[in-house]
Amino acid sequence: MNTIETSAAQESGRSGFGYLLAALVFFLATAPFAGHTALGEFPFRALFTLVLLGGVATMRSHRKTLIAAGLAVPALAGNWIVSSVEIDHGQAFGYAVSAVFLIYITLAILVALLSEAQVTSDTVLGGVCVYLLMGVVWFMLYAVVLQIRPDAILVNGEPFGASLAEAPARLLYFSYATLTTLGYGDVVPNSPATQMLASAQAMTGQLFVAILIARLVGMHIAGSIRNGTD
Helix, strand or coil, X not given: CCHHHHHHHHHHHCCCHHHHHHHHHHHHHHHHHHCCCCCCCHHHHHHHHHHHHHHHHCCCCHHXXXXXXXXXXXXXXXXXXXXXXXXXXXXXXXXXXXXXXXXXXXXXXXXXXXXXXXXXXXXXXXXXXXXXXXXXXXXXXXXXXXXXXXXXXXXXXXXXXXXXXXXXXXXXXXXXXXXXXXXXXXXXXXXXXXXXXXHHHHHHHHHHHHHXXXXXXHXXXXXXXXXXXX
16 A cells, blocks of 8 residues: 555544444434433434534544534534524524534535545445435424424425424434435425425435445446556
8 A cells, every 4th residue: 555545544544434424323313212202302402412523523634623613613502502592583593503514514524525536435434424414404404494484394284383392303304305305295395495495405415326426436446446457
């Protein structure tokens, strides 16, 4: 292994994609049960905090880490403080700042993946993280709209409502069903804002799979051929 490959592998090993992926999987696996406890939204907020910390851990440079940490502070404040007090659009603010943080983390990881010279197992983990993060990003964006218009999403013909305390998993389900273009039809967008968000999410999900994953596979094959000729 040459010097460039060694430094790339060392940098990849420091990326923290594995930690973020573990936090995301744990968050998504336990979200269906988070809204059905006597603790209210506390479990959901605690699980999301793990995702925030995991996102900061993936940053590969000091500058990006500082930016991510700076965005994580208002996201944590919105998640734990602002959303808990009775102020106008407090919940919307909490979801909005969380969305901003997640968008930055997602784009930073995506840029890092596109700049890779070779494909490693950590690169694949990063690609999975980006795909899962997109679902959480749109979850937050839908939640912002629901705070302003509770009937912006319909569940079996009934308004979703502004409170996510009892049904965070249902909105996550809608987000990932849209991302994967699954679309059972039981949960549907019902406002221009959510309709545009859903359309953008479906297109983004398809383009991600078609472009990035194909590129990673192509890089892996090219690397294998190059190693075979050395």
